Amino acid sequence: MAMSNTAEKLFTELLAIWHTHRASLLVVAVSLALLARFTTQFRNAREKVSVSPAPASPIDEKKTVQLRPEWLPENTTIVTPALNVDNHAEDDASAVVALPKRKRTPKTVKGKKTPKKAPKPAIDYNHTTDKIQPLIFFQSVTGTTERRAKQVVELLTAWTTGCDQSASFLKPQLLDLSDIDYDDYFISAPKAEENTKFFYLILAPTYNIDTLLDAFIENLSETHNDFRIDTASLGGLVGYSVFGFGDKEGWPTEEEGFCTQAKQVDKWMARLTGRKRAYPLGMGDVKTDAEDRLTEWRLGVQEALVEIAEGRGLGEGVLGSGDAMESDEEDVDDGDSGEDTPRVDDVEDLGGMANTNTTTTPIPVDFTTYKGKAKVNPNAPKEMVPTTSPTHAALTKQGYSIIGSHSGVKICRWTKSALRGRGSCYKYSFYGIASHLCMEATPSLSCSNKCVFCWRHGTNPVGTTWRWVTDAPDVIFDGITAAHYKKIKMMKGVPGVRAERFAEAMRIRHCALSLVGEPIFYPHINELLQIMHANRISTFLVCNAQHPAQLASLVPVTQLYVSIDASNKESLRKVDRPLHRDYWERFCACLDILRARRFEQRTVFRLTLVKGFNMEEEVKGYADLVERALPCFVEVKGVTYCGTSAAGSAGLTMQNVPFYEEVAEFVTLLETELNSRGLYYGIGAEHAHSCCILLADSNRFKREGRWATRIDFERFFDLYEGKVEGTRMENGKVVGWKPEDYIGPDTPEWALWGNKGFDPRDQRVDRKGRPKTEEEAKASPKERAAARQAALEF
């Protein structure tokens, strides 16, 4: 009872206080709430700042590299859920600011796209003054399409010279899509005389594996979606038509994949030309009717050419005249309703319309039999190099072991040479890596360049984004090491193999991630590197300076390379033939990243000199690049001629291979130029046999007047594993150590400039394996040229 009275009294008093101070209490409560909210916001903001910690390494400039959204990786296809946990490339890196990742979409839209609708077909052709230049493009992996394209050119040439309208035609030209620069033909019509008008014919096979055609199609789509470029930028053409080759035995219907890539090419060309399809897409089955279908198509094309030449145009609005909306795939991502398009026929109806004769113009059903829903998902990821592909066959024939579907390993000539005591490659002379302890591998056989000196043109997978089935890093590691050991074991019975070296070789100490392709393209490169480091395998990684986002987020390696294939934008375009249109901006961003990381890991510029392409007049330009990135080392190497037809078609011959003396002269000039700018690089070592010379930063890699370019590998791992006090790896970043901390012994006398770089403990042999005397070892230029051909790439 007493308790209840007290409570009642307390309640009455509180009520009285509330009535008296109601206003002030409310003000206090609101203020407290506002303060609490403000504090929370402030704390969140601070937490966000700390997500990008300041670089732990002693980076002197705090210069940040802006990563553009379009440089961030996309389209990573993961095969097992376990792989999905960490796509490293989305992380940021020291001194690198990553912009928010753009939406995952196969498109590269870089701004607002205007206009949305492709213009109606209007042919800018004056039949009294203009001439038609037919260009016949083809892509071929096994040669069928190339042969057929040549036939078409021959027949068209005969027809254009003999027909009534012959005065209107220029001689048809044949162009291989593997060799041309897309930008010269597929952004806008090529530059020519004012009264020359172009007509494109494209002959394309279909492959359900990656070929160069994937890159071509991607390029067409990017051009269409690039806001800087007119949506119908090929509107200047007078017309186009596509013919596809496929195989009905393996891909019986279009739904099952017959000629899908030709259909895609046709779709994008319709868009890019503003619906100037002069004749419907033709398709032929290589095993049955290809010849008949091709003849039929060619005759149709000729008729269309006559109409254009006589000033009758393409026949606007008529089916087959190039309506850009004719495919079920064409509009999925465009947001284009197509409301005012004269003929937005649903493709599923086209076959039906033809059959029921509801249209006045017959549809050549043999060519375009669009019907039914696709059962095969055209966007399903492909294997980069499936076992059934010509690329797989070609690589295997050349001694590569393909691991999974996108990685490769090969034991190089130097590994064999070192096993037999006949000398290691330049990596031994410069850095102390004995070739028999080295494994050469890549987790990505694909690349985003088509360098003139690359032997893989035509069959190699290329692309600007990773879009393949992805293998797990541990599977790749197990596969490449097992394949490497297997190949080493095969050397057991080879005459001259030294027992002790053979035994040593059964423990891989080093991995050169460079072979072919672009290793940082592989989305799980960081995990793969970490597995290697955990096994105390040191890593040299060479990248092509086209993937700044991946480079920025790469974990430290023992030595990080960037290929510098030219000193300026124009020259880089000619030498590397990059697929990325913003290749120069990407390249420069990679240089800035290299500069930011030069105190974390040893950074290297790799120059490959090609006479007539990137040597002459470029010393100053290369010096500018060195000044920009300040790499620890600059390796200068003469190109190795691969002697394939691909090299020939890229315009490369033996004349483009510089002599060692020419490389030496170039390096001396570069050294002088750098020194004149206060950049004290000097020639630290040479390996004449590989036509390779090393420039090194003398402030960092010279001790008491002696060059110290070699690496202390054990020390590298001790630092990496935190076994040296104050050092560790933290979140994939170096803490408490720098490249100078793992410098090895002085560069040996025999590797220094002027001594040619051959370890005297090894035996020099001639090309037939016979021992060379000291005198014979002083090779003539001719012998050196021959040796240079034998020298392997990295």
Ligand SMILES: Cc1cc2nc3c(=O)[nH]c(=O)nc-3n(C[C@H](O)[C@H](O)[C@H](O)COP(=O)(O)O)c2cc1C
């Ligand atoms: C690995 C491989 C994959 C192929 N994929 C397809 C396909 O998906 N659809 C198709 O219609 N034909 C396909 N073909 C058949 C080729 O398109 C056909 O053989 C063509 O003629 C090859 O042309 P080329 O010799 O000019 O490279 C494929 C052939 C190979 C060897």
Ligand code: SF4
């Ligand atoms: S970067 Fe290497 S693999 Fe790629 S195209 Fe150039 S040479 Fe070939």
